[in-house]
Amino acid sequence: MKSKVIALFALAIVIASVGFICAPTQTESVSTPAAEVVKWMTYDQAIALSKKNPKPIFIDVYTDWCGWCKQMDKNTFSNHKVAAYLNKRFYSVKLNPEKADTVHYKGVAMTNGALAAKIFHATSYPTTVYLEGDETLLQPIPGYQAPNDLYRIIHYIGENHYKTTNWEDFSRSFTETVE
Numbered sequence: 001m002k003s004k005v006i007a008l009f010a011l012a013i014v015i016a017s018v019g020f021i022c023a024p025t026q027t028e029s030v031s032t033p034a035a036e037v038v039k040w041m042t043y044d045q046a047i048a049l050s051k052k053n054p055k056p057i058f059i060d061v062y063t064d065w066c067g068w069c070k071q072m073d074k075n076t077f078s079n080h081k082v083a084a085y086l087n088k089r090f091y092s093v094k095l096n097p098e099k100a101d102t103v104h105y106k107g108v109a110m111t112n113g114a115l116a117a118k119i120f121h122a123t124s125y126p127t128t129v130y131l132e133g134d135e136t137l138l139q140p141i142p143g144y145q146a147p148n149d150l151y152r153i154i155h156y157i158g159e160n161h162y163k164t165t166n167w168e169d170f171s172r173s174f175t176e177t178v179e
Contacts, residue, residue: 004099036083038092045116046091047135054133054159058090061122063098068144069126070072079147081178082154089158094128094172097122108136130157138162149179 021054041049046057060077062069076082086092095103097116102109105119116122120129120140130138130153138157145153152174156162161170 006148033079035080036087037078038083039087039090040094042101043093043095043112045136046093047104049091050133056090056133056138057093057131057135058086058154058157059093059095059129059131061095061097061116061120061125061127063096063125066125072126073145076145076147076150079151079178082147085151085154085158089154128153151176151178173175 006071009125043059050057051054060069060072062072077086095112095116097111097113099112101112103112103115104110105115110118116127120127120137122129122140122142124142126144128150129140132138141153152171155174155176156165156167156170
């Protein structure tokens with residue numbers, strides 16, 4: 001009898017130890033999926049995709065040295081709700097005007113810098129640019145956009161509210177947040 005109690009006690013300790021050892025740590029996620037990230041592409045890739053499956057185009061005009069651009073990458077584009085919405089409703093482009101890459105705007109070859117400055121009127125960084133799928137410029141918006149601010153803007157454009165509602169009315173009525 002005493003040996004059975006000791007064996008049961010030992011078995012209980014082994015089971016408890018296995019549960020403790022295999023338990024997720026604080027940094028592990030029990031059932032939360034991995035955070036979604038923005039699926040960035042080149043300008044020409046976005047245009048080609050939009051011709052097959054029309055969506056608006058979101059462009060982050062940035063430079064490597066821009067501190068506010070880095071803050072948008074860290075705080076805004078890394079937000080899972082912002083990333084998920086951009087991936088669902090837009091083709092998202094990272095465009096560095098200081099790179100000498102050639103892009104094609106409405107079939108005309110030009111540099112990233114010419115596209116940013118002459119077509120998108122982006123002369124400060126960061127600037128977010130919104131295009132219809134046919135490359136019609138909707139709006140460039142200069143400056144840092146916090147997650148909630150950008151989330152409101154991408155809903156306005158992504159759901160075509162800009163076609164029927166002015167920004168002030170939409171902004172007052174939009175209450176969803178990224179938190």
